[in-house]
Amino acid sequence: MSFEGRDILSTEDLSKEDVLKIMNVAAQMENIVHTQHMSDLLADKMVAVIFMEPSTRTRLSFETAIQRLGAKLISVADPKTSSSQKGESLADMAKTVEGYVDCIVIRQPMTGGAKLVADAVDIPVINGGDGSGQHPTQALLDLYTIQKEKGTLEGLTVAMVGDLKYGRTVHSLSYALASFSPQYLYCAPDELQIPEKIIGDMQAEGISCQKTSDIKEALQADILYMTRIQKERFEEPAEYERLKKSYVLTRQLVEQGKDGIFIMHPLPRVDEITTDVDDLPNAAYFRQAHNGVFLRMALLAMVLGRA
Ligand code: NCD
Numbered sequence: 001m002s003f004e005g006r007d008i009l010s011t012e013d014l015s016k017e018d019v020l021k022i023m024n025v026a027a028q029m030e031n032i033v034h035t036q037h038m039s040d041l042l043a044d045k046m047v048a049v050i051f052m053e054p055s056t057r058t059r060l061s062f063e064t065a066i067q068r069l070g071a072k073l074i075s076v077a078d079p080k081t082s083s084s085q086k087g088e089s090l091a092d093m094a095k096t097v098e099g100y101v102d103c104i105v106i107r108q109p110m111t112g113g114a115k116l117v118a119d120a121v122d123i124p125v126i127n128g129g130d131g132s133g134q135h136p137t138q139a140l141l142d143l144y145t146i147q148k149e150k151g152t153l154e155g156l157t158v159a160m161v162g163d164l165k166y167g168r169t170v171h172s173l174s175y176a177l178a179s180f181s182p183q184y185l186y187c188a189p190d191e192l193q194i195p196e197k198i199i200g201d202m203q204a205e206g207i208s209c210q211k212t213s214d215i216k217e218a219l220q221a222d223i224l225y226m227t228r229i230q231k232e233r234f235e236e237p238a239e240y241e242r243l244k245k246s247y248v249l250t251r252q253l254v255e256q257g258k259d260g261i262f263i264m265h266p267l268p269r270v271d272e273i274t275t276d277v278d279d280l281p282n283a284a285y286f287r288q289a290h291n292g293v294f295l296r297m298a299l300l301a302m303v304l305g306r307a
Pocket of ligand 1 (some may be wrong): 129135138227228274
């Protein structure tokens with residue numbers, strides 16, 4: 001099935017076949033980068049990269065991906081410089097930008113905001129993170145990293161740790177891996193547990209889901225997916241202060257866990273992984289961030305009908 005013209009808004013919309021196709025194209029893109037460095041696959045295309053929330057990896061890897069494929073880009077990196085400050089609606093902004101480019105990549109703070117943009121325009125829209133909703137490109141690069149380093153996506157036990165309530169990466173990851181017979185362990189303080197809707201959706205797929213607040217249980221999984229407590233989403237700063245140090249993964253803790261446990265994190269990290277974990281061979285988080293370029297090249301090429 002062709003991806004041309006498709007929006008990438010949520011991993012809920014992706015079939016197993018879709019995910020496998022994206023993994024294949026990302027591997028082709030990685031090969032292009034390693035052999036030719038640059039390509040002219042999208043030389044006649046323009047992409048808008050509109051980021052209305054802070055970002056380092058997602059924005060810069062999209063911009064790298066766009067340039068490595070020879071496309072041109074226009075961008076908003078600071079919402080204070082866009083007309084949203086004057087009260088312009090997302091839909092009006094999207095309709096305007098649609099007249100300039102062939103594809104829109106957007107991050108903004110409202111859950112469902114990327115869909116609102118996609119509904120307003122006819123060109124493909126890629127969600128770079130919508131509030132505490134979804135972050136599909138992150139989950140797909142997570143899968144690409146797992147596939148590349150563990151050799152399979154099938155039958156893995158995945159522990160997701162930290163802020164599972166507000167963290168959009170774990171929402172997207174749960175759905176993205178759901179067709180590959182996983183088992184999920186959701187490890188969070190009660191206040192920050194995974195939304196019930198996600199548990200219900202996973203159980204409807206026959207996936208075993210367990211909840212815990214004890215990181216020692218999470219350390220028995222194949223994959224330990226650590227996340228940051230999402231400070232910017234809390235209504236009460238005191239609540240954040242109380243929960244911010246809920247989990248700190250140290251090298252000593254890793255050594256008590258399952259042999260070879262694969263450690264991932266979407267980054268940025270604050271305090272939840274100590275730096276003495278970084279040079280363990282199974283600490284994958286910086287390699288994970290690097291894979292974002294290949295994965296985002298793949299999605300751009302696919303939705304623009306060139307892969
Ligand atoms: C994540 C995000 O923006 O949701 N960052 C990223 O894109 N790699 C995770 C986070 O901010 O905690």
